[in-house]
Amino acid sequence: xxxxxxxxxxxxxxxxxxxxxxxxxxxxxxxxxxxxxxxxxxxxxxxxxxxxxxxxxxxxxxxxxxxxxxxxxxxxxxxxxxxxxxxxxxxxxxxxxxxxxxxxxxxxxxxxxxxxxxxxxxxxxxxxxxxxxxxxxxxxxxxxxxxxxxxxxxxxxxxxxxxxxxxxxxxxxxxxxxxxxxxxxxxxxxxxxxxxxxxxxxxxxxxx
Numbered sequence: 001x002x003x004x005x006x007x008x009x010x011x012x013x014x015x016x017x018x019x020x021x022x023x024x025x026x027x028x029x030x031x032x033x034x035x036x037x038x039x040x041x042x043x044x045x046x047x048x049x050x051x052x053x054x055x056x057x058x059x060x061x062x063x064x065x066x067x068x069x070x071x072x073x074x075x076x077x078x079x080x081x082x083x084x085x086x087x088x089x090x091x092x093x094x095x096x097x098x099x100x101x102x103x104x105x106x107x108x109x110x111x112x113x114x115x116x117x118x119x120x121x122x123x124x125x126x127x128x129x130x131x132x133x134x135x136x137x138x139x140x141x142x143x144x145x146x147x148x149x150x151x152x153x154x155x156x157x158x159x160x161x162x163x164x165x166x167x168x169x170x171x172x173x174x175x176x177x178x179x180x181x182x183x184x185x186x187x188x189x190x191x192x193x194x195x196x197x198x199x200x201x202x203x204x205x206x207x208x
Contacts, residue, residue: 015040017051031060034067144168151181 015026015038023040030037035048036056049057049067057064142149147168151160160181167173 015047015056016053017047018053019051021051023047033070036060144174147174147177147181150178154181155185156180 012025012027015023017023023038023045024042026038026040028036028038029044032046035046036052037046038044049062049064052060052062056062145161145164145168147164148157148161151157154160160177163173163180164177168177
């Protein structure tokens, strides 16, 4: 086979292949293990060993069985390489699919986290608003019933509370209730309250 690769003297001639192709004024430019490279009147070409006429096979010492064996080995090697490339392509496709799945999972996790954070923020805001509302309502009620709180120890505490409750919203009623709560009890009211307190402390009254 090495002898076939050595430069070989050639001359222009017509070559007719076993397939019937005609190459005019053909001249061999290279002898390769699987065929001849030639130049001819129409250009350049390579004629496989199987298509060479018998005289050229004999001249260049081609053995069809050896060439077929070598070609089969080459085809097997090419199939192995193609299979390796195919496996590499499949692995790369699998890695790409895994990356895509990871990206989808990461995106879904980020969306869930964002939704959870938004819900927490909204819930916190709503709770804060409710607490603020309750605080305002509590302070409002405290302010509204200031007259009743101030006058809770007066003789007319009940009347002050009623006035505060039903007319406090008019502001004038609230002012009147506050003034009434801040006004000192009269002597008659103080005496009546003391008597009521003494009656409550009377053991005979308690027995009755």
